[in-house]
Amino acid sequence: MDTQLILVQLVNGLQLGVLLFLVAAGLTLIFGIMDFVNLAHGAFYMVGAYICALLAARTGYFLPSLLLSLPLVFVLGLVVEKYLVSHLYKMSHLDHVLATFGLILVFDTLTHYLAGPDGEAVLLPDYLNGAINLGNIQLPVYRVLIIFVGLSVAAALAWAVNKTRAGMLLRAGASDREMTSALGVNIDKLYRLIFAVGAMLAGLAGALIAPISGANIAMGNEIIIIALVVVVIGGIGSIKGAFLGALFVGLVDTMGRAYMDDVLKLFISPVAAESAAPALSAMIVYIIMAMVLAFRPNGLFPANK
């Protein structure tokens, strides 16, 4: 196993991790603070990717398209919260599941109708397409950029939640909705803002990944499951848990797919390892989730209740 390959896999794992964090951050806040089960959160990831891809294809500029997709997904989040989600907070989890599953179907079908079934590819501009040379090791620039963006967002979120007035209101609203409301804070507005920011972060993740894997209709429904695993492992409502959980899951998943057969060969015959590795690496994240929950039913970093 050479260092170059391991480093590239490490970068891939971290990149998956920060994308998962961008999706899971909104998910865990919406779930932890509003007690709202949002299966449709992945739809914002998909829509972000499509908006970025379609804009980039029309204009030819990737980075401006990516930046422009953020406010658009933010507004979409505001609209969805105002006209649908805000009516659902007081309903049961069963109603949340039904309504947000319905919302997924609406989003997916509209995208299918507007953009066709085939998905969109995005070309990276030349200045993002190269590799960083570190001696004899080369790392793809764009993936490193994704990691950098993800880490910056994580730092900004941590600062916003812990140090700003909006973050203070958010924490207050999470621990006691009625009391915060009674003190004159507009909880409805606060919830709308949290929902839209969460949607925007998921949209950012989608726009970031679009040049690597393209935009397609199924992408949101694939990432939402792993993002849910991240939320469960990290502890519902915890940004810190979502961050560490996302990096952990991203690394384990990527490394598992790359090296599971090598690891298994240490214990069982090469033939058996070759056949068992794909199944095991597909399941490893879920097995870890089960083990975490067996010992810590509320996740690794449960938000204070």
Added chain:
Amino acid sequence: MKRSLKPSQVLLALLLLCLALLPLASYLGLNAFYLDLAIRLMIFAIAATGLNLILGYGGLISLGHAAYLLIGAYSVAIPNYYDVDNGWIHLGLAIGCSALFALLTGAVSLRTRGGGFIMITLAFAQMIYFLFVSMETLGGSDGISISFTSNFGLFNLGDTLYLYYFTLAMLLFFLWLIYRLNRARFGYALTGSRLRPQRMHSLGYSPYRFQLIAYIISGVITGIAGFLLANFVQFITPEMMDWFRSAELIFMVALGGAATVSGPVFGAFSFVILEHFMSEWTLYWHLPFGLILIAVAILSKGGLVKLLDTHAGRNPDA
């Protein structure tokens, strides 16, 4: 029975009677397609009946019941791959594996409450889904066709008519089972665990134990639906049983009426018929379907059964 029958119970009896007689109509010239549609209806009614035990009566939202359809279906597909057509082995595997999977995942996921349970059951179902997708020898995501349907000696479920009545018998049995369970101590304990977990605790009951047993029975019933589904379609892919299917099962239960015996049957029937006609009508049928889901979530309280019993009934207070 001292109480008079509710409209929903009358309708259920009529539906089942129609189902029992449908093959006769088919014999007299009805398009064989309707027989297939009816088998599909009954299979999903069984799956939804299974889900209803944990979701309706238990109050625990499992978003992972497609896993049991998968396990049941592959309990036919895997022996089939090794040329084994013994129906008892197929059925035994479906029941045993469903029960084991429910025991293992239920033991972990029942330790969490509320929304956590939704996510964890979903994740475990995805785990099974990816397991079957990654198994190249069994066709992986391309699926596997079933040439050896379940052979029970006296009859083979590859024969449409046998499959039809076998499925109907299963449906009747599980409806009876759910009816009985909920009038037994077990049913009251389960309902109590849903409505007043703390009071159950102080009465000396452990909600965890009742919920785990309910979860296992629920999984096994849906697993048997998967076993029937494999015999029915005779070509299965993991894709047929992804997490959208789990959500559709929840929709069936909620639409029909959670925690009622007849609700899942009405829900499954409405869903399959809705799906059939809407998908014939437009390629984009998921759009109106999604809107219907949202409407059901916001408007319906108690589903079709409640609707029937309060509006069509002679005495609305029943």
